[in-house]
Amino acid sequence: MRGQAAQVMGESEMLKPGWQRVKFGDVVRLSNARCSDPVSEGIERYVGLEHIDSDDLRIRRWGLVEDGITFTTRFKPGQVLFGKRRVYLRKVAVADFEGICSGDIYVFESTNPRVLLPELLTFICQTERFFEYAIDTSAGSLSPRTNWKSLVNFEFALPPLEEQKKFFEVMNAIENCIESIKQAKSVARNLILAISFEFFNDCRAETKRVSEISELVTKGESPGWQGFSYSDDGIPFITSEHVLFNKIDIDSVKFIPDAFHQKLARSQIKPRDVLVNIVGASIGRAAVVPQHIREANTNQAVAVVRLDEKQIISDYFVTWYLLPTTQQFIASRQVNTARANISLTDIRDFKVPVPEIDLQKSYLSKITSVTKALDALNNRYLRAVEIKKQILNA
DSSP: OHHHHHHHHHHHHTOOTTOEEEEHHHHEEEOOOBOSOTTTTTOOEEEOGGGSOTTOOSOOOOEEGGGOOOOOEEEOTTOEEEEOBSGGGOOEEEOSSOEEEOTTEEEEEESOTTTSOHHHHHHHTTSHHHHHHHHHTOBOSSSOBOOHHHHTTOEEEEOOHHHHHHHHHHHHHHHHHHHHHHHHHHHHHHHHHHHHHHHHHHSOOEEEEGGGSEEEEEEOOOGGGGTOOOBSSSEEEEOGGGEETTEEOOTTOEEEOHHHHHHTGGGOBOTTOEEEEOBGGGTTOEEEOOTTOOSBEEOTTEEEEEEOTTTOOHHHHHHHHTSHHHHHHHHHTOEESSSEEOOHHHHHHOEEEEOOHHHHHHHHHHHHHHHHHHHHHHHHHHHHHHHHHHHHHO
């Protein structure tokens, strides 16, 4: 609280001419509009917390009232929907249709458009300070909720209306840019699927089990089981958290002593090996070991697949493995015990379409060109989001 008070005092001293410090409850109203029979009033859609995506100002999904709901909170276009339960999920969006929403969602609106531009309210609710305040004022252990009586006391600096309009124009332009990048990413992902569908539909490749096209399918062990501890340096120890979708991230990797690495000679990882997550929530992720990882090892949650690249290219295998159809098959093979898992036997028995090497290379060439474009779009998206955050929090 002392830190918050100091921050408020410091910001008060730095207010620009014409700006004023206001409390959230002075310029924002909690809508109490209700509707007990939405069907008879022609309302078709409802929104729950599950329909609002984190850090996304648009409502892209909803449910149908005719399916039966008990929600009564009514919202209309232009109002802000703010998730009051588990605020750390950062669920806030502006409505562009009329509907009913969950009781876990607050509906906000400007009390006076000549004081607070209604379009600006959504961005205020997206600032780090507002989220931090809402989180700090949340109560409950399993499912914490913030409350309106606390939110009304949140203080922030409000510029004159003309500056609010300029600020909104900038933020709206950034938001439109982010939305355009999202759409471009979606097009790129759909293009990858289209290329893959056409290729596998036309190539009529022979199907082979992984055991027929691999030199090794194995997994490692945890150091603690063998009486070893992690070390500050040594051999990189790759676990499931480091195996992403078509990428291996070793920025936070731990190390094991060489003695343990030599003891687990069978699970020693080499460049071009394929690593597949086989335990827990990350099942289905896979990636090729890049050339710069010259030597590494792994534990029992990651399978090491060493393919015969005279028959099948590792990158081709991973691309096939990450296709939605393959992922659905993998999900069907999971055994849900204490933690979901798939076995090495399952992996060895996976049937893979194996066309001629030249066809694999041709397919990979097409996929790689789109993937590079998708990576560039991802970088642009992250940069745009970062710029948005910087402006919001300035």
